Amino acid sequence: MAILMPDRTRQIVGKIFATSNPQSATIYTPSSASVLGTTVNYNGGMARIRVCAFLDSIPETHAPVILPTDTLAQKEQKNQFFRSAPKKGLMAYLESPTGSERYEAGLIDLYNVKPNFLTGVNEFFSDLRIFGIQFGWKIVVVVVDRGHGLLQTNTGENQQNDYISITGFADETSSFLQGDNDTIYNFVV
Incomplete structure (x- = not known):
């Protein structure tokens, strides 16, 4: 008899x-x-x-203000100006169960926008409503140098050390088959 395990949410x-x-x-x-x-x-x-970045080691920048009256060229110019600001990077990977292989899922640029820079990672892992991760695989994020080094400790008045905080949730599902003599066969390997 197939038994569907209750779905659960994992932080x-x-x-x-x-x-x-x-x-x-x-x-x-x-x-x-x-x-x-x-x-x-x-x-x-x-x-x-979601990714929240605190990056006092690079100059502060301001997110572009896109007005409803802006032309496509004006919008693109404002976005290009913002993207050219000093930044750090965060690469997201899928890591194999053995830990021997990593597959790039996407690179996120992180800026020093006050009070903090907040961005989503959903476009890498949920283009279709939900991105599936098989048991044993992992999502790993790694800071990468985008021309301004990695995260740094900062000295100076009103400065804090760089750090990145990642939060979110995953929906988990599983099923199993209960055979004769209460033998369990997991549908998820």
């Missing part, structure tokens, strides 16, 4: 500090549960991920 959290070595974080890997003494694995669906 995604991670922080990368200037003192982190390496400057990376595993922010999500699908979990497992024990059913009748057997481990049942879950697959994850990325629902929402």
Whole structure:
């Protein structure tokens, strides 16, 4: 008899500090549960991920103000000016269960916008409503140099050390098959 496990929501959290070595974080890997003494694995669906960056080591910039009256050329010029500002990068990877291979999912540019720079990662992991992550795989984020170094410790009045905070949640699903003599067969491998 096939038994559908109850879906569950799993919190995604991670922080990368200037003192982190390496400057990376595993922010999500699908979990497992024990059913009748057997481990049942879950697959994850990325629902929402947000990145909040505090970057006092690069000059402050201002997000473009796009007006309803702006032409396409004006909008593009404002966006190009913003994108040319000093930035740091955050590469998102899918990491294989063995940890031996990483597959790039996307690069996020991070700017020093006050009070903080907030961006989503959903475009990398949820183009179709939800991006599936099979059990054993991981989402790893790594700080990359975009011409202004990695996260740095800062000295100076009213400055804090650089750090990046990642939050979100994943929806997890699993099923199993209960055979004769209460033998459990997990649909998720």
